[in-house]
Amino acid sequence: MSGKPKLYYFDGRGKMESIRWLLAAAGVEFEEEFLETREQYEKLLQGGSLLFQQVPMVEIDGMRMVQTRAILSYIAAKYNLYGKDLKERALIDMYVGGTDDLMGFILMFPFLSAEDKEKQRAFIVQKATSRYFPVYEKVLKDHGQDFLVGNNFSWADVHLLEAILMVEEKKSDVLSGFPQLQAFKARISSIPTIKKFLEPGSQRKPVPDDKYVETVRRVLRMYYDLKAN
Numbered sequence: 211m212s213g214k215p216k217l218y219y220f221d222g223r224g225k226m227e228s229i230r231w232l233l234a235a236a237g238v239e240f241e242e243e244f245l246e247t248r249e250q251y252e253k254l255l256q257g258g259s260l261l262f263q264q265v266p267m268v269e270i271d272g273m274r275m276v277q278t279r280a281i282l283s284y285i286a287a288k289y290n291l292y293g294k295d296l297k298e299r300a301l302i303d304m305y306v307g308g309t310d311d312l313m314g315f316i317l318m319f320p321f322l323s324a325e326d327k328e329k330q331r332a333f334i335v336q337k338a339t340s341r342y343f344p345v346y347e348k349v350l351k352d353h354g355q356d357f358l359v360g361n362n363f364s365w366a367d368v369h370l371l372e373a374i375l376m377v378e379e380k381k382s383d384v385l386s387g388f389p390q391l392q393a394f395k396a397r398i399s400s401i402p403t404i405k406k407f408l409e410p411g412s413q414r415k416p417v418p419d420d421k422y423v424e425t426v427r428r429v430l431r432m433y434y435d436l437k438a439n
């Protein structure tokens with residue numbers, strides 16, 4: 211294993227994208243191996259690298275880590291993005307849990323039929339604006355600080371910015387009723403590591419397209435259709 215973390219996933223967002231975001235936010239360079247064929251995936255399975263036969267898998271510090279949440283927590287702790295004490299860590303976990311739930315509504319979006327996509331788009335925007343964004347808007351307004359937790363840049367900020375941009379891809383003016391979040395978005399986007407990640411040519415993945423969907427289906431042998439909520 212080289213010094214840089216190595217990410218094993220598809221050449222697309224999915225569950226790996228938040229890991230890319232967090233590494234980039236921490237200023238950590240990483241390598242990637244993209245799964246294009248069933249054979250590549252089976253090789254990983256046979257080599258015993260995938261504890262639960264699933265990706266994302268990340269080689270880091272001599273470990274082969276699976277389970278997205280465990281990987282993210284490790285990176286957050288290692289690079290001081292996880293609060294200064296247990297209470298800040300608990301808050302970060304709660305805020306990340308909320309944004310994760312919101313992102314969960316978007317994760318399977320590319321796999322839906324055209325008709326279900328329209329229903330899901332409305333559902334995502336409704337959940338974002340009535341359940342999740344008001345929470346972060348209030349947190350920022352009440353404490354008046356630049357970051358969500360402890361007046362320091364943390365995993366919670368990175369995750370929320372990722373979620374905001376994902377929802378804006380579904381409805382570009384979704385932040386119109388959330389002035390605190392608009393300012394937050396501008397502030398976090400201008401942090402040098404994040405700014406670099408948002409520029410063209412970075413390892414950030416684009417909105418999933420049909421080719422990504424076809425690759426995931428083929429490699430994982432997903433022969434069923436997903437239903438919208």
Ligand SMILES: N[C@@H](CCC(=O)N[C@@H](CS)C(=O)NCC(=O)O)C(=O)O
Binds near residue numbers: 224266277279
């Ligand atoms: N709880 C795991 C779930 C990982 C997961 O569902 N991975 C999918 C690809 S995004 C997979 O490998 N599916 C193959 C399978 O479950 O057989 C995590 O969060 O990392």
